[in-house]
Amino acid sequence: MTKPSAESLADSARAASKGGLPPVHLWNPPFCGDLDMRIARDGTWFYLGTPIGRASLVRLFSSILRKDGEDYFLVTPVEKVGITVDDAPFVAIDFEVTGGGDAQIVTFETHVGDTVAAGPDHPIRVVRDETTGEPSPYVLVRANLEALIDRKSFYRLVEIGVHQEFEGDRWFGLWSGGAFFPVIPSAELVEG
Numbered sequence: 166m167t168k169p170s171a172e173s174l175a176d177s178a179r180a181a182s183k184g185g186l187p188p189v190h191l192w193n194p195p196f197c198g199d200l201d202m203r204i205a206r207d208g209t210w211f212y213l214g215t216p217i218g219r220a221s222l223v224r225l226f227s228s229i230l231r232k233d234g235e236d237y238f239l240v241t242p243v244e245k246v247g248i249t250v251d252d253a254p255f256v257a258i259d260f261e262v263t264g265g266g267d268a269q270i271v272t273f274e275t276h277v278g279d280t281v282a283a284g285p286d287h288p289i290r291v292v293r294d295e296t297t298g299e300p301s302p303y304v305l306v307r308a309n310l311e312a313l314i315d316r317k318s319f320y321r322l323v324e325i326g327v328h329q330e331f332e333g334d335r336w337f338g339l340w341s342g343g344a345f346f347p348v349i350p351s352a353e354l355v356e357g
Contacts, residue, residue: 186228186307187228187229187241189229189230189231189240189308190231190308192240192241192242192245194240194241194242194243194244194245195244195245196238196245196246196247197244197245197246198246198247199246199247199248199249200212200239200246200247200248201213201214202226202239202246202248202249203248203249203250203251204237204248204249204250204251204254205251206251206252206253206313207256208255208256208276208277208313210223210226223277224277224278226239227254227255227277227279229241230248230254230310231308231309231310232254232308232309232310237249237250237254252301252313253303253310253311253312253313254310254311254312255275255276255277255279255306255310255311255312255313256275256276256312256313256314256315257273257274257275257304257312257313257314257315257318258274258275258276258315258318259273259274259318260272260273260274260318260321260322262325266340267340267343267345268340268343269325269339269340269341270282270283270284270341270342271283271289271322271325271339271341271342273304273306273312273314273318275306275312279306279307279312281304281305281306281307281312282341282342283304283341283342283344283346284341284342284343284344285342285343285344286305286342287304287305287306287342288304288305288344288346289302289303289304289314289339289341289346290302290303290346291303291346291347291348291349293349300319300348300349301313302314302319302322302348322339322348323348325339326338326339326348327339327340328351329345329347331345331347334350334351335350335351335352336348336349336350336351337349337350337351337354
């Protein structure tokens with residue numbers, strides 16, 4: 166089987182995406198090889214080293230994205246091609262907050278138009294760089310696919326954070342959807 170082009174994948178994605186996100190988790194087509202497509206850490210999609218400038222095409226490709234293990238694929242009913250993802254495939258660019266306290270709900274919007282309310286099914290996690298200690302926050306968007314929460318949104322999240330007992334320690338974090346998501350141990354925060 167020959168490796169599909171980005172154009173043929175886009176055509177297949179259009180056909181499969183009628184009426185919402187296609188059921189990529191149900192498809193098991195043959196692997197057709199890797200495509201020279203990459204998603205940078207800032208959410209920019211590249212094809213053959215050139216940024217894909219059409220937002221509608223990026224949204225279309227994002228609808229057929231799947232993660233199996235540690236690998237990312239664009240999947241249609243008849244094709245499966247590997248792509249490279251530098252960090253997370255999506256970027257959470259904004260959020261809204263409703264409610265308060267442990268009843269608070271934080272709903273994120275991604276750069277490709279997904280919206281997701283953080284909670285037990287869509288957890289927030291924070292990974293700290295081992296060298297610098299800098300946080301990288303993520304929210305699960307769908308089926309093993311996360312969004313990196315952009316810096317401005319993360320700073321806004323910190324503004325609504327609280328100190329809470331969590332697994333025997335005191336943590337600074339936030340509530341959403343009835344779940345508490347720890348960000349940093351309270352003891353590590355420097356009082357300003």
